[in-house]
Amino acid sequence: MDAKAAAKAVKQGDVSSVYLLYGSEKFQMREFAEFLETQLIPKEDRDFAIVHMDLGETPIQAVVEEAETVPFMVQKKLVFVRDTSFFTAAKDNGKVEHKPEALLEYLNNPADYSVIVFMVGAEKLDERKKVVKAVKKAGVSLSFAPLGGEDLLRWVDKQVRNRGCSLREGAAEAIVRNAGTSLQTLAGEIEKLCLYAGDGGTIDTSTVDMLVARSTEQNVFALVEDIANLRLDKALGIYYELLKQREEPIKIAALITRQFRIILQVKTLSAQSYSQQQIASQLGLHPYAVKIAGEQARKFESARLEGILNHLANLDYQMKTGAVDKVLGIELFLLRLGA
Incomplete structure (x- = not known):
């Protein structure tokens, strides 16, 4: 089950007693947690009905005890539990002693007035652990991975439309090119652009370039893109702008090197029939970065x-x-490269 299907089930009244959310895309994970909050708990009850806990500071048996405690003055409560090692293979350096059997026993007969939401900030769960298998069997497990290239652009377009604006051709790509792939950053930049455009307004690439400042890394990314497309004047323009911002030339050269190394790695792995997602996982990159590097790679021979x-x-x-x-x-x- 994915987040969309899980959200549809909640709207239809099919609410699980436990949710296990994990992945590196924390923005979407928080969005789903907020969705559960709005769907299950009336606004006036939230002070009494929402509990936040952290397994780095609190034992799992205390979470179970909280879930079994009848809510005060409300019909249902949500228990949000942050975790970094209980459900993963990461080493637990904390001094908290967890008793997993307490959770295993609870899952056999969960309280109907409590919903536990585990939020795990890791890409993978440790499937060898009994608690992972038990939670997956008794509840709903949802993975929140970085959005792929086209999915990211669709997400940007949807966010803009939700705010009553529209995008001209190339504007979504320009937003990602300037702001990067972090959904949290993108959401903030989209809000700014829509406020500027106004209700029913249209956002084009010139508006994006005027309002969305690029980081040094994103500037180098755009510089290499201009080189790949033989736009030497633009590439030099970006370079001179970086110098005006007092960026160290050695750092700029290192970032250019990194981008060309990624392009070569993507070209090599693509030739071996790796998919974008597989390449992203192999190189530890965002899928959108792999997509752009793949497009750039087609313009260069490996040699x-x-x-x-x-x-x-x-x-x-x-x-x-x-x-x-x-x-x-x-x-x-x-x-010389342009020539």
Whole structure:
């Protein structure tokens, strides 16, 4: 079951006694937790009906005890439980002594007035643990992974439409290019853009470039994209802008190297029939970054990419030893690459 199906079930009155939410996409995880809160607990009851606990500070048996305690002045309560190691293979360095059997026993006969929501900030659960198997069997387990390339763009478009605005062609890509792939950051930038456009307004790429500031990493990402598309004037423009922001040329060169290394890795793995998701997992990257790197990779031969990386390694050595002026060294590299 995915989050959409779980939300539909809740709206239809099919509420589980326990939810296990896990994954690296914390924004969507929080959204689902807030959805449960709004659907199950009236606003006026939330002070009495919502409990927050942390397994890094509280034993699991205390969570069970809380769930078994009849709610005060309300019909149902939500117990949100944060976790980093109880359901995963991560080493527990805390001093809290957990008794998993308490939860296992509770799951055999859960209280009908309590809903426990475990929120695990890890990509994977430890499927060997009895508690993981028991919770999955007795409740609902939902994974919140980073959105893939096209899914991320659809999410941006939906968020904009939900705020009463629309996007011109290329604007969604521009928002992600400038703001990055963090949903939390994207949501904030989308809200800003929609406030500027006004109700019923339209957002285009020029508006995005005017209002959404790029980080150094995103600027380098755009710089490499311009190089790949032979837009040397734009690439140099980004470079000069980074210098105005007092960015260290050696750092800029390192980020350019990292991006070209990713492009080569994506090209190599794609040639071995790896999917975008598999490549993202293998390289520890966001799926959207893999999508863009894949598009860039098609514009370079592998030998050419290897040559660029060798050139960058030599440039790094020359800059650090003072053999070449740092600013001029990167400028010449970009000019030669464009040529």
